[in-house]
Amino acid sequence: MSRPTIAGVARAAGVSVASVSRVLNGLPATEEMVERVQRAVEELGYVPDARARSLKVGRTFQLTLAVADVGNPVYVTMMRAVEEVVSAAGYRLVVTTTGPDVVDEVALVRGMARGYADGLVISPLRVDEDLIKSIRECEVPVVVAGNVPAKAGVDTVRANSPKGIMLAVDHLVARGRRRIAFLNGPADTVPGAARAKGFADALKAHDLQPVAAAEATDFTFAAGRAAAPDLLGEQHLDAVMCANDLLAVGVMHELAARGLTVPGDVAVVGMDDSELAEQSFPPLTSVNLGSAERGRRAAELLLARIEDSGRAPRRIVVQPSLSVRKSTP
Amino acid sequence: MSRPTIAGVARAAGVSVASVSRVLNGLPATEEMVERVQRAVEELGYVPDARARSLKVGRTFQLTLAVADVGNPVYVTMMRAVEEVVSAAGYRLVVTTTGPDVVDEVALVRGMARGYADGLVISPLRVDEDLIKSIRECEVPVVVAGNVPAKAGVDTVRANSPKGIMLAVDHLVARGRRRIAFLNGPADTVPGAARAKGFADALKAHDLQPVAAAEATDFTFAAGRAAAPDLLGEQHLDAVMCANDLLAVGVMHELAARGLTVPGDVAVVGMDDSELAEQSFPPLTSVNLGSAERGRRAAELLLARIEDSGRAPRRIVVQPSLSVRKSTP
DNA sequence: GTCTGGGCTGTAAACGATTACAAGAACGAT
């Protein structure tokens, strides 16, 4: 009553296992052979075992996407894009979540050597030497959706968040806002660090003084809301730039709780332009860092490297744009 | 330069492959044997091949969670809960998304026979004979997070959405609302059908007349917003019950666009009590259908069935509660 | 000294597929 194997099919069809395998894989065979095998397969409900197959052929036809937090809507955009291109190429996509710790990421990358998948797209929050080392030594191709040093020599597809922040600040200034606060996520993360620098540069470019800045403990809604009071002290401010849509929504809640209107009293801009940005109220002006395109390009890069592991590492950067909605004047 | 196998380790350590396997699996061996093997493993950077291992032992130590739409925040709650219990039990969790079509779900369940994982938690949107048949015939245990007929004889963990809607309508009526509209998702889905019936029952229980009802094409924000105009016709209404948080948020946007306030002019209640409910503005009163608990129980059920495939199918139902926030008076 | 028994260890047979190679059949050309 256990599931049939190729040997069972061969017996039922009165042919050899090799013939069954050949028919199943579309290799040339006589009309009658195909017929008999297919009947037997049908009858027994045979389904080939992917483990055995991939053990032999050395490929699993699965690809992994690893993200830090499934609750962050930026990843759903990316996930959809990746899914689309890999499934078009005949791969299954499996998603796993790593959590915020770099050690878990390293463990995941190392674990790829066990043969779970033919490749990995990883979007790491924190990057250290260990992670880079594990990526370079990984048995299967890995592409990083995020920013790692060029000298690391790994395939990456990253956003240009400083430029994105510049777009946002340009916009705010153009609308007359000059007292712009900044709510960042943890600065010890890769995106956190990039955004901190980007914001500082943007202020400088416009000759503005920093009015307030805070750092949330996480890139989450709850952390954003919790950190908002640090920002909204005595000083008057007329805009807040947030490192992420979730943080921005958190801030908007805190503003509302204090009776301040958006964008009347203070303008708010987020980053990622995730689904949450259009769902929030008021709809959030947000820096589009091209998550969908990054996902797509990352997947394509991965497929390309699977085809040809010899090619030089590429570093793709996708350009940001600003999606203006109602949270800014 | 290709990755080392157990044979390589055995050679390097000057012992047999069986011994290597034994020390790796913690079976009894002499001090010295353990020492030598570990040194060789270390030196070569050996990592056992999961495919080969699972081919032999017949288990993969992976479990799959299949959801219809990763963009629906109710699934992130569930995903987190499932992840927690399966990883505590030493399994890896892989998440795949099926899309809204039942044929894809069937294909997924059938595909489990290929040996991708030791078990499956699936949360199907649409259920038909084929799907139930494929679940019953599946090589690995499957538990359904959702509602399927009792006679199907499969393990399920489901919510009680009619009761949940009753709670919501009770609440609305208690706050003086009597002209309650209903925004459902597709009625040809399992949750859609249940919610339609639940709402009708709730109206009857309170002796209320239906004022308006609409059916979104999907359980998504965009569909909710698109369907809202059908609801908000000439007739005056003072509350809308939505089949889902995303739909509710969509409706709130449309209300705002028409200059109506929530909850002043019309109260809105959602379902699922997802993260979006607290993130939305105003924060959404929502029926908590116990997604986290359902995820947890489903995972536990799956693990239990993996241990003992003989046990009778169980049907767990988790009770709803109402999370009252600011979108109702 | 021999025998028994208990630990360790090694040899080899699985697990379920793919595929190189060889063998047989059919067919046309000479």
Added chain:
DNA sequence: ATCGTTCTTGTAATCGTTTACAGCCCAGAC
């Protein structure tokens, strides 16, 4: 009729593990 091609099919090796079984060694009991 014979030979050589070509086409199809079967046999068996292989992928990297685990594990049943057998063999070895050593200690203790007679």
